[in-house]
Amino acid sequence: MTNKPENQSAPLATPKGQQARINAVAEKQAARADGPPMKLEIVDGVLQVTFTHAEPDVAHILMMADLGTCDPHFMAGIQGDVARIGAYGSTIDEGASNFLLSVVRGVQPRDELEAMLAVQMGAVHQATMMMARRLNHVDNITQQDAAERALNKLARTYVTQMQALKRYRTGGQQKVTVEHVTVNEGGQAIVGAVTHGGRSNNGK
Secondary structure, three states, X not given: OOOOOXXXXXXXXXXXXXXXXXXXXXXXXXXXXXXXXXXXXXXXXXXXXXXXXXXXXXXXXXXXXXXXXXXXXXXXXXXHHHHHHOEEOOEEXXXXXXXXXXXXXXXXXXXXXXXXXXXXXXHHHHHHHHHHHHHOOOOOHHHHHHHHHHHHHHHHHHHHHHHHHHHHHOOOOOOOOEEEEEEOOOXXXXXEEEOOOOOEOOOO
């Protein structure tokens, strides 16, 4: 029989603020209900893609939901693009592919165009981080200049992609509201919103 140490302390309670954040993450995860992660394997020189799910058909349907599509051919094509990010010859990096897949799921694409853009955004981000690492380990000015140029181009591309996604989701419409202040005789100020055409929201 083993006696427990008398000075063994009880586990510390999670602070209330931290517990609230933990609950928020759990609720968000449950609401999204993302599909399972990818499993990559090279069989006879061919990259095979499966999912860590007991029901393969359910996994494919969840993948289509994550991509905002109902077309299995589109799903297969995007799935292949994502999988190849983590395959370098005979080397497998499931983490890279699953990271890219998590980016797409985070964007929550509503259709095929948004899904393709989300994949590109994830790929550009990965390339950006790769060039950032190279810039931190250059040996000469030539390498520094090349890495810096590539890093800047990739970073600008990512910003452009973000803007493109926003424009596509809003239909390319932008609403600008300008507040104007009119001071009448006697010091009374009237504040109104000016829309296109110069008419205020108070009808005057």
